[in-house]
Amino acid sequence: MTELKQDRRGFLKSAAGVAGGAALASGQQPEGIQHAGAKRALTEKEKLDRIASNTWPIRYIFKTRRATLASSEEVQKMKKKYGEITMLDFPDFTKEKFPGVYHMDLFSGLFGDFTDDSMYTAVTVEYNGRQRTTHEFDPSSASGKKWLEKMANKQVATGTKCHHISNNAPRDICDLDEKKRKEGIRVAKTWLDGAAMLGAKSMRVNSGGPRIAPSPVADPSSYPKNGELAKYLTNCIESFKEMADYGSKVGVKVTLENHWGLTANPINIRIIVEEVNNPFCEASPDFCNWEHEYLLFHALADLAPYAHTNVHAKYWNRWKDPDVQRNVRIMLNANYVGLFALEYEEGPWDGVEGAQYLYKEVLAAL
Numbered sequence: 001m002t003e004l005k006q007d008r009r010g011f012l013k014s015a016a017g018v019a020g021g022a023a024l025a026s027g028q029q030p031e032g033i034q035h036a037g038a039k040r041a042l043t044e045k046e047k048l049d050r051i052a053s054n055t056w057p058i059r060y061i062f063k064t065r066r067a068t069l070a071s072s073e074e075v076q077k078m079k080k081k082y083g084e085i086t087m088l089d090f091p092d093f094t095k096e097k098f099p100g101v102y103h104m105d106l107f108s109g110l111f112g113d114f115t116d117d118s119m120y121t122a123v124t125v126e127y128n129g130r131q132r133t134t135h136e137f138d139p140s141s142a143s144g145k146k147w148l149e150k151m152a153n154k155q156v157a158t159g160t161k162c163h164h165i166s167n168n169a170p171r172d173i174c175d176l177d178e179k180k181r182k183e184g185i186r187v188a189k190t191w192l193d194g195a196a197m198l199g200a201k202s203m204r205v206n207s208g209g210p211r212i213a214p215s216p217v218a219d220p221s222s223y224p225k226n227g228e229l230a231k232y233l234t235n236c237i238e239s240f241k242e243m244a245d246y247g248s249k250v251g252v253k254v255t256l257e258n259h260w261g262l263t264a265n266p267i268n269i270r271i272i273v274e275e276v277n278n279p280f281c282e283a284s285p286d287f288c289n290w291e292h293e294y295l296l297f298h299a300l301a302d303l304a305p306y307a308h309t310n311v312h313a314k315y316w317n318r319w320k321d322p323d324v325q326r327n328v329r330i331m332l333n334a335n336y337v338g339l340f341a342l343e344y345e346e347g348p349w350d351g352v353e354g355a356q357y358l359y360k361e362v363l364a365a366l
Contacts, residue, residue, distance in 0.1 A: 047366040048100035050339055051359065052163045052310070055107045057344035057351035058093070061085055065114050065135060078350055087111060088151060091160040097352060098342070098359050103163040105310065105341035106198075108191070111137035112147055119143040125171070136169050139194030148197045155198070162198040163339055164284070164310040166257075167191055167205060173243075174209040174236035174262060181235055184208060188243050188254070195252045202253040202309040204284055205243060207236050207262040207272075232262055237275045244281035253309055255284035258299070264291050266299040273306050283307045287327045288316035288345060300327055304334030311338065313362050315354060316345035324358060328365035 042050075055062070060075045061082050085093055087110050094104055112119045120135040138144045155161060170188035172180035188205050195203045209232045216224035243254045262268045269283050283306040290296055296319055311331060315322050328340060340362045344354030 042366055045100070047363050049103075050366055051098070051101050051362055052103035052105045052339045052341040053090075053094040053098050053101050054105040054166075054312070054341045054343045054355060055087070055090060055110050056105075056166065057342070057355045058082075058085075058090075059107060059110060060351060062087070062110050063114050065120075078352070081350070082352055086113070088154050091154055091158040094160060095158060097356065101359070102160045103339055104160055105164045105166055105312075105339075105343070106162055106200075108137065108165060108167040108169045111139075111194075112144065116143055116147075119147055123169075123171075138190070139197075140190040144194070145197070148194050152198055162195075162200045163202075164255075164341060165191070165195050165198075165200050165203040166312075167203050170205050170208075172208040173205060173239045174207045174232045176231060176235065181239060185239055185242055189246050192243070192247050192250050192252050192254070196250040200252055202255050202282075202284065203247075204255050204257050204259075205240075206259050207232075207256065209236070209261050211260050213262055213264060213268070229262075233268065233271060236262060237272055240272055240276045240281050241278070244276055244278040247280040248278065253280045253282055255282055255307075255310065257284050257286050257312070258289045258303070259286070260289070264289075266295070266302045269303060270306060282309065284310045284312070285331075286312040286343065287314040287324065288318060288322055289314070293319060296322070297326065297330060301330050301334070304331050304336055307331070307336060307338065309338040310341055311336070312343040313340040313358050314343045314345055315347055315358055315361075317347040318345070324361040325365040328362055332365075 060078045061084055063084055063086050087106065090104065090106070094101055117135075119138060119141050121138045121141075122133055123136050124131055124133050139148060151162075167188075169191060170184045172184040173188070175181045175184070191203060214226060214228040214232070216226040217228075218224050240254060240256070247254050256263050256269045256272060258264060258266060258269065262272075273281055273283060283303045285300055285303045285307055287300065288296070289312075290299055313324060313328060315324055331340075342355040342358040342362070344351055344358055347354055349357060
């Protein structure tokens with residue numbers, strides 16, 4: 001698969017018309033994908049083929065290891081209304097709540113059987129200057145692999161497909177500490193293997209590094225310079241080169257989402273994708289994960305040509321007017337042929353209602 005590497009400009013032109021590694025190799029249109037440039041209107045089924053359910057807005061009704069989360073008022077209210085589920089229940093939940101949708105975007109933090117400690121590994125993470133130990137699913141463990149097989153069989157039985165994994169497990173991908181960076185890549189590779197077992201087309205990997213990207217330093221004799229940012233970018237590029245190369249071998253793309261730190265700025269995502277220069281590395285933009293309102297539409301338009309497989313169609317009351325339909329049209333106008341995953345964040349509805357609102361908005365825009 002490494003022969004798929006090509007000149008970046010040529011890749012951007014060709015990849016905009018296809019989705020998935022197999023399509024890039026064969027030139028054939030993947031199942032369920034209607035080319036955005038087609039003149040005729042999409043049928044209802046073709047529209048539904050472009051939508052993926054998403055576990056993130058529904059995470060509160062999942063069984064969890066964290067008692068503090070499970071006991072919160074919001075969680076209890078949602079579980080009373082919708083019941084409690086595990087990832088193995090999500091395919092049926094998708095079919096029930098989002099009629100006609102069979103693709104799924106799965107969040108890494110909800111993988112596994114929480115009653116079986118053998119499929120989890122203890123990880124120390126730092127957030128806002130504080131360290132805490134968490135337990136995360138290990139797709140390379142014997143019990144973890146068995147659970148993935150069970151999930152894959154569940155997909156077959158229900159006629160659903162894992163399309164994308166929104167993954168928070170690989171960390172420190174751009175870290176200046178080489179040991180941490182290499183560990184992040186190792187974890188990502190185990191997850192790429194797991195994603196392949198589920199038939200996923202792509203998997204998000206966060207850049208890691210500072211939550212707020214380094215700022216330029218004043219230079220009295222010249223323009224400001226940001227050498228520190230360049231160091232993080234260099235490490236991120238090298239990491240994604242290695243992950244994309246591995247992903248090409250197992251058939252799963254690695255993607256960059258506008259997820260704070262380096263990737264809060266869309267130009268940094270472009271830099272990384274262009275420098276990696278591999279069809280198995282691309283953008284997976286989120287409609288609302290921006291630092292100010294002017295990025296809401298302009299930044300999405302800038303990243304749209306670099307996305308071919310998955311985007312997060314999000315509503316978030318962080319902004320006055322997220323305008324879901326406008327964002328969908330921005331992607332379509334860039335000949336985006338991938339899927340729109342329904343990632344409701346926060347607003348006037350609960351997670352299920354919010355995702356169902358997005359379902360209607362995306363269908364209307366398509």
